[in-house]
Amino acid sequence: MAFKSRNFPCDGCRVMSLEEFKQWLKKFDSDKDGRISRKELSRAIRTTGRHWFSRRRGKEAIDAADTNHDGFIEEDEVEELVEFALKHLRIKIVPF
Template sequence: MFPPQPQRILSMADFKKWLMKYDADLDGRISMEELQEAIRASGAWFCAAKAKRMMKSADKHSDGFIDENGISMLVAFALKQIGLKVFPK
């Protein structure tokens, strides 16, 4: 799915498209479980506490889900934790 290592680069649109592939219930939002599946699929690992902090920062409505607007909050995490660089366009 990702370009070869060491540097993986995607546009924001492609990053959103990739993440939404893990929207198992097709509700247009990413739950904690769906986010964990996406991260696992990328080959990365993270602790539960870090996942909760990440979810809290991206969950704009505090409802346990990341919607399309919150996905942009995951960009910094993607770079730091899974080596994925996301550019704006």
Template sequence: MNIEEFKKWLKKFEADKDGRITVKALRQAVHAMGGRFCQLKAKLGVKKGDKNFNGVIDDHEICHLVNFAEKHLVIKVVSTY
């Protein structure tokens, strides 16, 4: 998938549709992919992607989750250039 498809996929798990990915939403995404240790992986993913330290992944921070997703969710995100 490309980065836009990745963002769209993550936002399916966002309960309040405010454009921010919480630990809970990321946990649901990990679980949907059949991942194990969903809560731990979700906390790790948010920690790695949350560059402004507000506890959530904002729209401009989603790109920081690409490495996490490729390693822990076995998703390949490709550039659209």
């Protein structure tokens, strides 16, 4: 499934809506449990071209977004990843 992403030449960010971001993350839910683990998130980070320290970034993302501290990102915590995605993954979430 292809996702529409828009690049803004001024900052080079990949741009997508929150729904597109959620769908993009779902692609990495390898065990289909509806949650994103640190390992799954690290794989997602590698696909953004941010290969360096993807495991550490995965841990940092989980720490930043996992509000219930269970080690996973559930659907209701995805919005917590928005700031992290912009800062570390160069993914900008915008309303369409």
